[in-house]
Amino acid sequence: MNNLIRASVRCLRAGSTAGYPSMRLPAGPVSFTAARLLCAATDMQQTLGEMVKKDKVVVFIKGTPAQPMCGFSNAVVQILRMHGVDDYAAYNVLDDQDLRQGIKEFSNWPTIPQVYLNSEFVGGCDILLQMHQSGDLVEELNKMGIRSALVEAEKESK
């Protein structure tokens, strides 16, 4: 029961914190709207480099964590939620065509969603799902100093 309540709290928090980048990124060198004005492709690549470094967990999805607009993006959001990862940066590629195209080039990856852990490209939905299933995700999060909620839940049930 406790778990249920906590899960729903997490859900709410994810919805409110990981919104559009402008809410997460204060004014500064990586301000996304400012970078948009420059607009050149090379600037976009540089901006993306800063975006993936700024937060430990970064995802590029269609829609928002509160309202994913695609089943695969939703899967990524749900997996992170299951692990209790709610402090992450989510960028909505549907908001911006340059971002949508730019991240594909940046990662050399043809599809959305895309997941970055510790500035490193991890993969898309399939890879995150398989990492989740194999236990690798718990390990990767652990290396980054993030304790997966699944580990905590397992401990409690013992």
Next chain:
Amino acid sequence: MVVTAEVLRDKLLKELEAVHVEIEDTSPNRCAASFKALIVSCQFEGKPLLQRHRLVNGCLAAELKEIHAFEQKTLTPEQWEKQKSQ
């Protein structure tokens, strides 16, 4: 270019020397061309998932531009045998 399951299958068999390929056309469930692939190849041996997927993405680069969604599972022959016996 019309991308069909056969086109993808043939390319993967040839270019990735896949020993087994299953392609499911999942387009009816979605709004545009979508496929789900199981690919078994020796070329995946010793490579982490990301590199395996990159191999597949590279092989199907032209086709992926026309495809809305592409799910993939990449196994070595050994992993494939193990999975079959489960």
